[in-house]
Amino acid sequence: MTTGRTIAEKVLSAKSGANARIGDIVVCEPDLVLGTDGSTPMAIDLFERMGGRTVLNPERVLLARDHYAPAASDATRGFHARMEGFVSNHGVELLEVGDGISFLVALESGRVEPGDLVIGADSHTVTCGAVGAFATGVGSTDLAAAFLTGKVWLRVPETTRVILDGALREGVDAKDVALELVRNLGTDGASYAALEFVGPVSDTLSVECRTVLSNMCVESGAKAGLFPNSEWRSDEDARFAGEMYIDCSQLEPKVARPHEPENGVSVTELVGEPIDWFFLGTCTGGFAEDFRTALGILDAGGGIAPGVTVVVTPPTRRIRKTLEEDGTLTGLQRLGAIVTESGCGPCCGTSAPIPPPNSRVLSTASRNFKGRMGEPSADIYLASIRTCASAAISGRIVDPRTVA
Amino acid sequence: MITEVRGRARILPDRVNTDYIISSSRKKESIDPSELKKWLLEGVNTDFAASVLPGDILVAGEAFGCGSAMEVAVTAVRAAGISAVVARSFARSYYRNAINNGLMPVECETSGMNENDDLVVRIDVCGVTVTNETAGTKVTARKIPSLVMKILEAGGLLPYLETHGRFVEDTR
Ligand code: SF4
Numbered sequence: 001m002t003t004g005r006t007i008a009e010k011v012l013s014a015k016s017g018a019n020a021r022i023g024d025i026v027v028c029e030p031d032l033v034l035g036t037d038g039s040t041p042m043a044i045d046l047f048e049r050m051g052g053r054t055v056l057n058p059e060r061v062l063l064a065r066d067h068y069a070p071a072a073s074d075a076t077r078g079f080h081a082r083m084e085g086f087v088s089n090h091g092v093e094l095l096e097v098g099d100g101i102s103f104l105v106a107l108e109s110g111r112v113e114p115g116d117l118v119i120g121a122d123s124h125t126v127t128c129g130a131v132g133a134f135a136t137g138v139g140s141t142d143l144a145a146a147f148l149t150g151k152v153w154l155r156v157p158e159t160t161r162v163i164l165d166g167a168l169r170e171g172v173d174a175k176d177v178a179l180e181l182v183r184n185l186g187t188d189g190a191s192y193a194a195l196e197f198v199g200p201v202s203d204t205l206s207v208e209c210r211t212v213l214s215n216m217c218v219e220s221g222a223k224a225g226l227f228p229n230s231e232w233r234s235d236e237d238a239r240f241a242g243e244m245y246i247d248c249s250q251l252e253p254k255v256a257r258p259h260e261p262e263n264g265v266s267v268t269e270l271v272g273e274p275i276d277w278f279f280l281g282t283c284t285g286g287f288a289e290d291f292r293t294a295l296g297i298l299d300a301g302g303g304i305a306p307g308v309t310v311v312v313t314p315p316t317r318r319i320r321k322t323l324e325e326d327g328t329l330t331g332l333q334r335l336g337a338i339v340t341e342s343g344c345g346p347c348c349g350t351s352a353p354i355p356p357p358n359s360r361v362l363s364t365a366s367r368n369f370k371g372r373m374g375e376p377s378a379d380i381y382l383a384s385i386r387t388c389a390s391a392a393i394s395g396r397i398v399d400p401r402t403v404a
Numbered sequence: 405m406i407t408e409v410r411g412r413a414r415i416l417p418d419r420v421n422t423d424y425i426i427s428s429s430r431k432k433e434s435i436d437p438s439e440l441k442k443w444l445l446e447g448v449n450t451d452f453a454a455s456v457l458p459g460d461i462l463v464a465g466e467a468f469g470c471g472s473a474m475e476v477a478v479t480a481v482r483a484a485g486i487s488a489v490v491a492r493s494f495a496r497s498y499y500r501n502a503i504n505n506g507l508m509p510v511e512c513e514t515s516g517m518n519e520n521d522d523l524v525v526r527i528d529v530c531g532v533t534v535t536n537e538t539a540g541t542k543v544t545a546r547k548i549p550s551l552v553m554k555i556l557e558a559g560g561l562l563p564y565l566e567t568h569g570r571f572v573e574d575t576r
Pocket of ligand 1: 067101122124282283343345347348365366
């Protein structure tokens with residue numbers, strides 16, 4: 001019988017005070033509880049109906065106004081007002097419109113540490129696995145329960161190891177690895193499981209690149225996407241549910257065709273496809289360095305093609321400031337890009353602008369479901385920011401390795 | 405404690421996502437489950453909502469409830485008077501939201517079940533079984549852990565916490 005434990009078992013044992021083994025249900029005390037303007041208004045109602053009077057650990061709660069940034073209707077203004085009322089009664093921190101996406105703000109402000117348990121009523125909370133935290137998405141009811149009790153019930157998941165071997169070639173980015181991962185696993189290939197990234201590529205990726213992989217684990221149904229570190233790692237004799245191998249040296253830039261993130265193909269298969277609407281931003285691949293890369297490619301290529309729309313949304317205020325200070329945002333605007341308020345932007349159709357009917361969109365987002373950006377007739381393709389910017393030069397998909 | 409749910413099987417295909425259960429465009433108009441149930445499963449069958457009866461048991465294939473994690477895809481099912489969903493597998497977020505809203509998720513082989521079969525889901529100390537009285541067959545389902553069972557028996561996490569104010573199974 002094995003005695004070794006996975007990272008998931010270690011973190012959930014530490015946070016529950018129990019010997020948490022795979023398959024057990026444990027009641028844990030999260031270090032950080034995140035909510036968004038999409039999920040928190042319902043959670044506040046539920047909290048009050050549960051009889052809640054005080055939030056148990058208000059200092060562990062962080063709420064964001066990221067999906068409706070800015071609020072553009074009475075209903076969404078109402079959601080924000082509800083959140084404002086709640087935080088003033090309970091001493092909870094509420095981010096301003098424009099501060100950015102909940103879990104990215106948590107990460108960049110240093111609120112997430114290796115070995116932490118983070119829950120968030122946003123499925124992409126898994127992104128915090130990039131720094132070795134066990135981070136997972138929950139529902140509004142769980143959020144309400146966490147306000148009331150400071151706790152959450154969790155099933156200890158199986159862990160599948162993802163071995164990222166070889167080395168990334170020039171022009172191939174973390175987003176391409178993520179699209180390959182999701183293509184390989186399929187939409188529910190990792191359901192209930194935690195993914196743990198190991199191997200030479202995993203070890204050398206920057207934290208920013210790690211977030212892209214942790215983020216997109218959820219597109220395969222995973223509960224968490226973890227990068228181990230020297231302190232928080234699985235024991236060698238831990239019980240793993242499986243292993244997946246990706247030879248990064250073989251990877252090419254990828255594009256996911258509509259309408260599933262798992263529809264990734266090599267960019268070479270789609271060269272020449274016309275695109276009229278580009279979206280650069282979101283919680284998966286919109287870091288400062290990414291926008292600098294985009295500007296570099298566009299400048300070198302002679303700018304944005306006529307008639308093409310490029311929307312730029314920095315995911316957090318901090319990233320926005322960096323890009324303002326180094327001139328990247330001005331540079332993009334000079335080329336004709338529309339720069340929006342920081343946050344989720346047009347990713348899920350909750351903030352303007354929305355792609356026009358029958359448009360063909362190339363986006364750095366993580367999801368391309370039909371209607372995802374608020375326009376059901378739009379075809380959404382997903383790719384790295386390098387591939388997106390390269391295509392914006394001509395308005396057609398190109399292999400980014402053939403562009404300056 | 406023994407729990408039994410009896411009902412008529414309503415067969416659904418594989419990979420019914422939350423948008424097929426309740427379309428996003430309906431969610432924009434209202435998130436009130438008693439309103440939303442009028443459009444239940446219209447993405448699969450536009451006549452479904454008109455033919456559903458309280459007590460029916462949904463029987464699905466793989467990855468029931470995949471896609472967006474919106475809880476209304478569970479609360480609308482509950483509002484239609486359905487208290488159990490039998491599926492070969494569930495999306496994680498649907499499984500979790502189902503438990504928290506008192507909708508029993510039963511994971512087992514569903515290939516021998518047909519439309520309108522009389523099903524009995526039984527949960528006791530030995531585990532979870534689904535008996536198909538029409539076909540005369542019985543399958544064993546994935547065990548439901550005791551804390552989850554307590555939440556389901558209470559009718560969901562809201563009534564559970566309304567009663568207890570905390571997780572009572574937490575021994576710390
Ligand atoms: S950027 Fe898109 S995927 Fe990320 S949290 Fe916002 S809406 Fe969700």
